[in-house]
Amino acid sequence: MKQIKIGYIDTVHGECPHCNEETLLVAIVTDFYKCTLCGEETRQYVNGSIKYLKLDDRDKKFIQREKEIDEEELKEKDGKKER
């Protein structure tokens, strides 16, 4: 199940592991969020409470792949590019 849809942005409030601030995090792909303060990407980790972790190389590759899949799906749906 995809979290990202056109015209809908999933945001959460949490503590960013990069800038250590309480900040607004924007979903980029499922379970991964981007800090609106420092722009770094984090992984949501749920274990009783919700934490946000820094990404390792595997996470980065996963995000890259997910983004590409999303873009391909959008192109197929729309048949045209917006912007």
Ligand SMILES: [Zn+2]
């Ligand atoms: Zn941050």
